[in-house]
Amino acid sequence: xxxxxxxxxxxxxxxxxxxxxxxxxxxxxxxxxxxxxxxxxxxxxxxxxxxxxxxxxxxxxxxxxxxxxxxxxxxxxxxxxxxxxxxxxxxxxxxxxxxxxxxxxxxxxxxxxxxxxxxxxxxxxxxxxxxxxxxxxxxxxxxxxxxxxxxxxxxxxxxxxxxxxxxxxxxxxxxxxxxxxxx
Numbered sequence: 001x002x003x004x005x006x007x008x009x010x011x012x013x014x015x016x017x018x019x020x021x022x023x024x025x026x027x028x029x030x031x032x033x034x035x036x037x038x039x040x041x042x043x044x045x046x047x048x049x050x051x052x053x054x055x056x057x058x059x060x061x062x063x064x065x066x067x068x069x070x071x072x073x074x075x076x077x078x079x080x081x082x083x084x085x086x087x088x089x090x091x092x093x094x095x096x097x098x099x100x101x102x103x104x105x106x107x108x109x110x111x112x113x114x115x116x117x118x119x120x121x122x123x124x125x126x127x128x129x130x131x132x133x134x135x136x137x138x139x140x141x142x143x144x145x146x147x148x149x150x151x152x153x154x155x156x157x158x159x160x161x162x163x164x165x166x167x168x169x170x171x172x173x174x175x176x177x178x179x180x181x182x183x
Contacts, residue, residue, distance in 0.1 A: 002029055014053045022066050026073035031061040111139040 002025060009015055019025050032039075039059065043049035064072070107113045111127070113120045124139035132144055 002026070012050065014051070014056050016056075023063070024066060024069035024073050026077065027069035028061075030073060030076050032059075035059060035061065110135045111137075111142055114139075 016028070019028065039051050039055065040049075042055045043051045063069070108115060110130075111124060114122050114124050124141075126140040127137035128140050130136065130138040130142075130144050135144075138144065
């Protein structure tokens with residue numbers, strides 16, 4: 001980023017300060033963004049790889065004349081702003097669709113809408129208290145049960161490593177992993 005005020009950083013930040021007169025700082029900013037994948041390849045370290053000051057100092061970038069640097073930076077400021085706006089609207093739209101999806105699921109499984117032939121066909125005629133605080137009322141002909149009435153826990157040990165796949169649940173997705181390559 002470009003900081004326009006005096007500030008302090010910690011030792012994990014490399015600060016390029018006060019550029020020479022023949023360089024446009026926004027052009028350098030975009031050059032560094034362009035070089036991100038190259039810089040990441042050069043990073044060193046285990047848990048949290050770092051890009052050292054020496055790596056940054058040795059980075060070579062193309063440098064046009066100052067007026068061309070400024071034109072490129074101005075162009076990128078405009079385009080990046082447009083793209084950021086689209087991304088912001090898209091994220092907002094995605095969040096709205098997630099809320100809509102949750103609402104539709106909740107209405108269907110709590111009996112707030114009547115489903116016939118794969119379509120919403122209005123509401124049920126009579127409702128009763130479900131006895132479940134988060135649901136409220138359910139259609140009169142429905143009942144409520146504990147999940148344990150339908151499912152039981154299975155505790156099978158993988159004796160002798162008969163099963164070579166490890167089932168991983170992550171953010172609602174089921175992923176099979178090979179036990180031999182998963183640590």
